Amino acid sequence: MGIILKDGSLFFADDEFMQILAHTHKDKDIQQALNEMASWCYANPSKRKTNRGIKRFINSWLSRQRAPIVDSTRARTLQEDYNDTSWAN
Secondary structure, eight states: OOEEOTTSOEEOOOHHHHHHHHHHTTTSOHHHHHHHHHHHHHHOGGGOOOTTTHHHHHHHHHHHSOOOOOOHHHHHHHHHHHHOOGGGO
């Protein structure tokens, strides 16, 4: 999916830029973030980016995005703590 720019054209990230993003933002879903950016730019025509500024916009967006929490060990421990009734004996 392309990101619509201020002049109405579409920006598509090339392979080199995608590799740089993947290397820099290893813990993030780059393609999903690009889809969100495309949707945001479509919905906000007055805030669309230029061809010159789109890469900076993408990098800034990814830098502000939080990494997903995948600590399933701690989640399991919390669930076990919740279910623990040993204190009631």
